[in-house]
Amino acid sequence: MKTVLITRPPGQAAQLAELIRVALPAAHVLQIPLLTILPNEDPREAERLREQLKKTDLAVIVSPNAVECGMRMLAGSWPKEVPIAIVGMGSQRALLHHGIDQASGYQIIAPQGQEDSEGLWAALQALKWPMQDQQVLFLKGVGGRVWLGEQFVMHGAHVYPINAYQRVTLSSEASLWDKLATLEPSQTCCLMTSSEAARHWAQVLQKKPWGAPWFEHVQMIASHPRIMAAIEDLGFRKVSLAGSGDEAILAATSAWYKNDSLS
Known part of the structure; x- marks a missing residue:
């Protein structure tokens, strides 16, 4: 078999x-x-997330894990004025689970076809998304999506990573x-x-x-x-x-x- x-x-x-x-x-x-996903339970990091969202121009949520663990840290509603960039359909489904979609008034940017960091970056470039001096929040796992974060920094954005979870082997x-x-x-x-x-x-x-x-x-x-x-x-x-x-x-x-x- x-x-x-x-x-x-x-x-x-x-x-x-x-x-x-x-x-x-x-x-x-x-x-x-x-791998097993362990959510970040540090209340100080949760408070940092809530404070950073008040001044964020774009939030990059890199995976369904980041959606679920990030929303758990936030312990509240996602602010509609903060656009969300995601890497693929899995993250889109995870957002929908929390009532976050275009139909509900949220702005969500997703790749067209290629569901990875390169695909998301191409989608942002196609939209001519402003980068210079933008405050970009990265919700991710420990050590994740290094290349994508580097692209924002290279184009003048200020990146604020928050580790929503870690992976345990x-x-x-x-x-x-x-x-x-x-x-x-x-x-x-x-x-x-x-x-x-x-x-x-x-x-x-x-x-x-x-x-x-x-x-x-x-x-x-x-x-x-x-x-x-x-x-x-x-x-x-x-x-x-x-x-x-x-x-x-x-x-x-x-x-x-x-x-x-x-x-």
Whole structure:
């Protein structure tokens, strides 16, 4: 039986898992959350967020995690006078969950097609969004979206990052790893949507006595060219690019399931 590994954090894999189960009912779908999202619970940071919003010209919210954890920190309504820039449809759905959408009077800027940092930057450039001396709030995870923040700084904006969450890696002693030891790598594909998760994946496999064949035989499917490059640098031999979004990942997974290899 072929196995599909979904490596997203807990709470973020359910929709993709259901899509795959419907499309590939004979496949074994296993969730192995390589990262867990921990919201920032520091009340001082929450107060800094509320104060910064009073003087923010544009808020960049980099992910659905940043939406959920940022709204939790805010503990109130998002001010309609502060435009929001997002990277993809996942963030748009997360905002809608909090009643934040264009129809409700909020200004939301999103990429047209390419759902990543480059796509958002292109959308802002197409709008001729002013950058010089703008106060730009970045709601993100610890260490995230460095390139995007650099673009704002290079164009004269003042960037104020607030870490809404941090990522914690899955312990190498977690029982989930034992399930992988029973799988055949050549009959497994691993869906990877984070470079950080990919690095942790490789580090743990290197320590496991059964891990070496995975680098040679598992089919790795990446959601972004940067993630694909990171996976290849880590030594995995069979790597393919799906593109961002669940539908693109589903299409690549289905292609692997039917054709055995995408490499």
